[in-house]
Amino acid sequence: MKHITSHFQTRYFFSYLLIHLFLFSCLISAGCKNEESTIAPEKEISQPATRTPVLIKAELLGTYTIDQIKKRIGNRPEIGLFTKYDVKVYKITYTTQNIDNKAIQASGALIIPIANKPLPLISHQHGTITDNKHAPSNYGSGSESSTFGTVLASSGFIVAAPDYIGYGTSEEVAHPYEHAASLASASLDMLRASKEFFAKNGVQFTNQLFLAGYSEGGYATMALHKLIEEKHAAEFTVTASAPAAGAYNKTAFAKDILASDKPLDFINSYLWVLQTYNTVYSLNRPIPSFLNQPYANAVASKGVAAEVSKYPKELFTQQFRQAILSNQDTAMLNAFKDNDIYDWKPIAPVLLVHGTQDDFVPFYNSQSAYEAMQANGTTQVQLKAIEGGNHFSSVGPYTLEMFVFFNSFLKPEPVK
Secondary structure (H helix, E strand, O other): OOOOOOHHHHHHHHHHHHHHHHHHHHHHHHOOOOOOOOOOOOOOOOOOOOOOOOEEEEEEEEEEOHHHHHHHHOOOHHHHHOOOOOEEEEEEEEEEEOOOOOEEEEEEEEEEEOOOOOEEEEEEEOOOOOOHHHOHHHOOOOOOHHHHHHHHHHOOOEEEEEOOOOOHHHOOOOOOOOOHHHHHHHHHHHHHHHHHHHHHHOOOEEEEEEEEEEOHHHHHHHHHHHHHHHHOOOOOOEEEEEEEOOOOOHHHHHHHHHHOOOOOOOHHHHHHHHHHHHHHOOOOOOHHHOEOOOHHHHHHHHOOOOOOOOOHHHHEOHHHHHHHHOOOOHHHHHHHHHOOOOOOOOOOOEEEEEEOOOOOOOOHHHHHHHHHHHHOOOOOEEEEEEOOOOOOOOHHHHHHHHHHHHHOOOOOOOOO
């Protein structure tokens, strides 16, 4: 089965959209400037002349006025403070690499304010979705790109929103859920395609690049930031990133799940990750090697969305659990380790945001990233703990923190 369908996914999606609206009323009282922050200088982004272009085509999905955007959101009065520009929305199709390192066509949404001046760019990585209609490039009603992404663009940011592999143009292949390398490379190539579009269409870009995302989007954001700074620093310069509620410490997370005596409401999503790694790393183990019966047969028949026990000790075989917990299953542990993206040294400022009571992606994922980055000598990393926040209630506060954080790096416009 290609995607998980669960109560969690539905509840997450609509909570995300509704709480985004909460942001705007908060911003009124919070203000749009962080007075104590210094303004980062604009940085030139070089593009290697030898790189093969990735942009295949750009399709105009629509042009939307400020009034149309306000109506879409529900004509909330505070929206008027942030809808300053009409926007154009494009579906961008480009070339990237699949998990087998072969070329594949991917897609994303590019939302551009209609403004005759240079604007900053945000690469916005979406959270977990289970229906292709919610892919950014489909620009479906209620999707992140048609709501939050559009308001963000109307406020003065160009928004590049990759679909990832498995959605949009590449929907016929399985989405490699929580696979760091492919999430990062698909997002990076979306940025490359966007820059090629700018050059061909006269879009003015300030060269300030921000990265943001929540949940799987937070994980993808961290992976993208790491990839850019470690391997593509001559091509892109990250101004700042704000990853939130991501499962950055996969090894610790996996062991935590397998050792748990408690029912885990989101265990199907954890199965999705396991399925991904079993495939991506060519382990190709039969399902009964992981899962007890009757759950192994249920998953074999219905996919990782099948109804299974929420108790890890009932769901997973004792042999598999013990092999991971005792560090004996080297192949699977190496797969987890390959997707650990918490222990590195960012150059650009990072704002980590996470709810302390997150019941889907535990808070220690961000805590361990913060501590590792500090130990590695990073001085511009912050951890904002949303006290008592779970995976849903923390979305609104995160969005507020992200907006204020990014705004602190922007040059103020002259007062007219």
